[in-house]
Amino acid sequence: MEGIAADSRNAAPVATTGADTVAKEIVISSLRKSFGGNEVLHGIDLTIAGGDFVGLMGPNGAGKSTLIKILDGVYERSSGEVRYGGEPVASLGGRPEVGFIHQDLGLVDELSISDNLRLGEPPLRRLGPIVDRRRERADAARCLAEVNLDLPVDALVGALSPGEKTLVAIARALGRGAEVLFVDEATSTLPPADSRRLLTALKETAGKGATVIMVSHKLSEILDATHRVVLLLDGRIVEDSLAASLDRHALVSMLVAREKSETAGAGLHERTAAHTIGGEELLRFEDIHRGPVRGIDLSVRAGEVVGLTGLPGSGLHDLAHLAHGTLRPTAGKVVRRDGARSALVPPHRETEGGFAEQSVLENLTISSLERWRSPLRLLRGGKERDDAKEMVERLSVKPADPQAIFGTLSGGNKQKVVFGRVLMSRPSIYVLSEPTRGVDVGTRLEIYNLIDELAAAGAAVLVVSSDSEDLFAVCDRIAVVTDGRLSAFLTADETNPQELEAFI
Numbered sequence: 294m295e296g297i298a299a300d301s302r303n304a305a306p307v308a309t310t311g312a313d314t315v316a317k318e319i320v321i322s323s324l325r326k327s328f329g330g331n332e333v334l335h336g337i338d339l340t341i342a343g344g345d346f347v348g349l350m351g352p353n354g355a356g357k358s359t360l361i362k363i364l365d366g367v368y369e370r371s372s373g374e375v376r377y378g379g380e381p382v383a384s385l386g387g388r389p390e391v392g393f394i395h396q397d398l399g400l401v402d403e404l405s406i407s408d409n410l411r412l413g414e415p416p417l418r419r420l421g422p423i424v425d426r427r428r429e430r431a432d433a434a435r436c437l438a439e440v441n442l443d444l445p446v447d448a449l450v451g452a453l454s455p456g457e458k459t460l461v462a463i464a465r466a467l468g469r470g471a472e473v474l475f476v477d478e479a480t481s482t483l484p485p486a487d488s489r490r491l492l493t494a495l496k497e498t499a500g501k502g503a504t505v506i507m508v509s510h511k512l513s514e515i516l517d518a519t520h521r522v523v524l525l526l527d528g529r530i531v532e533d534s535l536a537a538s539l540d541r542h543a544l545v546s547m548l549v550a551r552e553k554s555e556t557a558g559a560g561l562h563e564r565t566a567a568h569t570i571g572g573e574e575l576l577r578f579e580d581i582h583r584g585p586v587r588g589i590d591l592s593v594r595a596g597e598v599v600g601l602t603g604l605p606g607s608g609l610h611d612l613a614h615l616a617h618g619t620l621r622p623t624a625g626k627v628v629r630r631d632g633a634r635s636a637l638v639p640p641h642r643e644t645e646g647g648f649a650e651q652s653v654l655e656n657l658t659i660s661s662l663e664r665w666r667s668p669l670r671l672l673r674g675g676k677e678r679d680d681a682k683e684m685v686e687r688l689s690v691k692p693a694d695p696q697a698i699f700g701t702l703s704g705g706n707k708q709k710v711v712f713g714r715v716l717m718s719r720p721s722i723y724v725l726s727e728p729t730r731g732v733d734v735g736t737r738l739e740i741y742n743l744i745d746e747l748a749a750a751g752a753a754v755l756v757v758s759s760d761s762e763d764l765f766a767v768c769d770r771i772a773v774v775t776d777g778r779l780s781a782f783l784t785a786d787e788t789n790p791q792e793l794e795a796f797i
């Protein structure tokens with residue numbers, strides 16, 4: 294792996310053929326940020342040449358979003374300097390040539406695409422108060438064409454897929470003249486087909502001379518799209534390499550080696566060849582119907598990991614809720630073996646999962662308090678704290694402090710805590726919906742190891758995921774939900790990620 298100097302002032306600008314202008318250079322020097330007394334960025338030095346495509350990677354809580362929010366002017370830096378085209382600036386925010394796509398896209402579902410594109414700008418006027426709707430529509434159509442989005446400009450944004458929404462947000466930034474785009478984890482919640490469209494749009498934009506800075510945990514995206522990979526760890530830049538000098542394996546070791554030596558080296562997770570297949574059936578779907586789901590039969594046995602995948606709108610995530618019992622089928626039935634308890638990791642853990650005001654410890658233990666009660670019904674706080682501490686370490690939750698307030702954690706760390714709560718409740722059936730969504734590479738591998746251990750200990754595990762890597766890493770059998778039914782089950786050896794992704 295060919296590393297280049299951490300401040301990388303010699304990074305080559307990307308070819309800019311076809312561009313009217315080349316974006317200005319951004320130079321970040323000695324940038325620090327503290328929240329209260331806690332410093333989370335410890336002196337960032339980073340130079341981004343106009344036209345570069347930078348993949349910003351790093352574990353959850355490393356400070357990626359904080360850096361981007363400082364550049365946008367959402368947070369103030371504690372010290373340091375930012376120069377844009379040679380000029381010192383307070384931030385890069387508030388100028389049309391720099392676009393920020395945060396994870397919350399800032400679109401209004403109830404408005405049309407065209408109105409969203411113009412949000413916050415004065416209407417185009419024809420004469421006096423008469424709004425020039427035709428020109429607004431023509432402008433909107435031009436913006437959409439820039440990102441290859443073939444949709445009527447009158448369509449309501451609320452009716453779009455998550456990927457289309459992200460493209461609208463990018464179209465809006467480009468339509469306002471953005472030459473620099475910061476894109477923070479836009480693809481982590483998108484199904485593969487939407488991610489691919491988004492990446493294509495970003496690559497085309499960069500090809501025209503724009504600068505793109507993209508945060509992502511997905512190795513294939515980073516390797517496919519970016520020119521340069523910057524790794525942020527604990528508020529410091531620890532690697533800065535040309536993407537061409539990296540392959541998947543090198544990237545994994547770069548990401549993982551620095552935090553967890555025990556998962557490094559082997560590269561990606563290898564599926565444990567045999568979970569104990571043939572155990573007792575713990576969960577069964579009998580001809581389940583609900584919404585788009587029209588007749589699904591499924592059986593999950595003790596010691597087995599079963600994977601389900603499918604398109605958005607296929608009812609895929611409803612199946613997780615049906616398995617857990619938080620949704621009821623309109624026809625058919627879900628049978629759990631007598632006494633078998635299930636626990637659910639919900640797909641949208643950012644919003645469904647946690648208690649913002651409570652500590653990490655309380656969020657971890659709330660579903661299993663009985664475990665720490667003594668025969669006299671007193672809560673054994675010491676044991677509870679030890680177990681919480683162990684889980685925090687196991688999942689590398691940052692900060693590694695069980696007393697931290699859940700609401701102040703970064704998105705990926707919130708996800709880990711909700712996952713940890715499910716693990717601590719020790720059910721016999723695990724229903725894991727998008728188990729690795731938004732988590733960093735090290736945690737992804739740790740979650741795969743955990744799933745293997747759960748199965749080895751005799752649990753039945755249902756993994757519902759639109760990430761084919763999850764399915765191949767841990768599942769004994771995989772099925773695709775299409776047209777409300779399950780395709781035949783396949784084993785990981787009978788298919789491959791490309792074939793499977795063609796369905797989702």
Ligand SMILES: Nc1ncnc2c1ncn2[C@@H]1O[C@H](COP(=O)(O)OP(=O)(O)O)[C@@H](O)[C@H]1O
Pocket residue numbers: 328333351352353354355356357358359360691692701702703704705
């Ligand atoms: N508003 C805030 N108040 C206190 N701490 C914060 C705040 N925002 C972020 N942090 C802390 O800063 C660190 C970096 O978070 P973040 O930039 O969101 O990480 P990343 O985007 O790399 O996952 C984390 O430890 C997080 O808890």
Ligand SMILES: [Mg+2]
Pocket residue numbers: 357358359478703704
């Ligand atoms: Mg973030």
